[in-house]
Amino acid sequence: MKKNILELHEVSMFYGQVKALQNITFNVREGEWLAIMGSSGSGKTTLMNIIGCLNKATHGAVFLDGEKISRLNARDLTVIRRDKIGLIFQQFHLISYLTAVENVMIAQYYHSMADEKEALAALERVGLGHRGRHLPRQLSGGEQQRLCIARALINHPRLILADEPTGNLDEANQNTVMDIFHQLHKQGSTIVVVTHSPDVAAHAQRIVYLEFGRMVKDVQNAHPHGRAGAPAEAGR
């Protein structure tokens, strides 16, 4: 059995009176594709921010790649985030005045060293090889999300973390993005996708359900959606 990349023990997040997360406990194995599903306000983004080293849980322990990250300071979290995690957002969060390839290179720059060839190869992999010189606003939503994925992948993260990656995309683009995720998964990447969409969750091997900040279900998906995108039962 593969080792755990991510372990959460009794993780809780309180914003004053608001209990955004309560006693979340689960593990993610290397190479696993996990979906975290729940309706709006159920605490998905809060959980993703904790896993993604953007924020610290108020209670509980989080281990990433064997290292306890739940008590690290902001500076160390930045280093972990940079070295181990590839983040993908619903809003893309690209730098508007940098070209596509520069948006990828900037991630390389803060990680180690900008390498244009490698950055272009990453764009190639998400089907944007010919759009390297374009600014984000010159790209469609789907292309921007692919660019965001290329940026997330460029430093070979241990964990790919996506928050509603298809939330702003139409169906065709959603399929393209899910295809890319399938490829990454096949190549051995560990993926955690946060989503309110059963369609998106259905692609994952395993689904964790959140409701009002609590984990209500943790189920294996017997029949994940294939790359062809044939409809399948979401494994409830």
Added chain:
Amino acid sequence: MKKLTSWALIRQNLSRKPVRTGILAVIVFLFSFTLYCGTVIGQGLSQGTRTTAERLGADALFVPYGYDAKVQSSLLRGEPSSFYMDRRFSEEVRQEKGVEKVTAQLFIATLKASCCTLPVQLIGIDPETDFVVRPWMASAIDRPMRDDEVVVGSKIVGQVGDTLTLFGKELTIAARLEPTGMGFDTSVFLEIDRARRLLLASELGPRLNLPAGLDRNAFVSSTLIKAAPATDIKELVNRISQKYAAAYNLDFVVVAGMITDMAAKLSFFSRCIHVFSGVLWVLGALVMALVFSALIRERKKEFAVLRIIGASRSALGRIVMREALLVSLSGAFAGVAAAMLVTTLFNAYIGAVLDAPSLEPGPLYRLAAAAGALLLGLMTGPLACLPAMRKLGRIDAYIIMREEL
């Protein structure tokens, strides 16, 4: 493609907002410009004043009552003026104890001269006793001036051998003086008796309004005195004026005092300039601080993204700091360069405007002033962005990401 570094980020950012960048650079430009100009002009003036004292060689001047200010402006700036006193005073005062040298000069303000579009100061000097102008003339002419000859100051137009028309008489330029930084530079010198005759023969002659009792053939404008070594000049001047003031209706100027007055005026001037550049700096830094603070607010999202992809807080700090530095650098360099150009080109004019003799300070002084203005200008941006930098620390990526939703 260009290499992607944080410098590249910064350049792109600065050029994305040319107006904002320009305003910030202009602020630093103005500050560096003022600082350099003020420092160098101030130094030029005080140097000019000091050399004036040294070059004049006289310790005190006696002039007709009420003309003490006139003679100063004439000496320092060559402002033409005419006033008359009895020549006999210069002969009598020679006998006083403590007086080493005495010479008289005759000032004539011409209204028109072929040499100059502006009125020039004619100065008649007594070749027998002169100790003031001669040192400068000796290097220019080594024989007595002929009747139709003049010696001109360094700023009078015309070559040696050219003629000048003064009071309808054509006079030949026999020599030109070295630059002195004072009124002599715009004066024309000739023998004192000849000057008096020229004046009387001219159209001014009949209308000449000499004080009562003055011999039409023996008047001068000022009497210059050099004291013997180790003489108390104040005491000497007091003694002389007590004895002669009533008879000759005298006023006096102690050269050292004139220089002190000038120095006081100058130190006030340079204090003003420095206060002004200080105020400019504070205001500039304040404006910059506001702009940087607005800039960080405006770029919060961008910075949050950079944080998310792994930029540390100090990396963001470096971006802001370097932007500030780059803006200051261009402003300060341009400011100092422009100031150097202006002070070099308009040095003489500046002295005239400020009522003081001015000599451009030496290259070393200018270099030091340039380095100082550059450094202080350079510091403006980085210092001004320090308060804004604290905002960077408060950029909590995930909060900003939430706000974007």
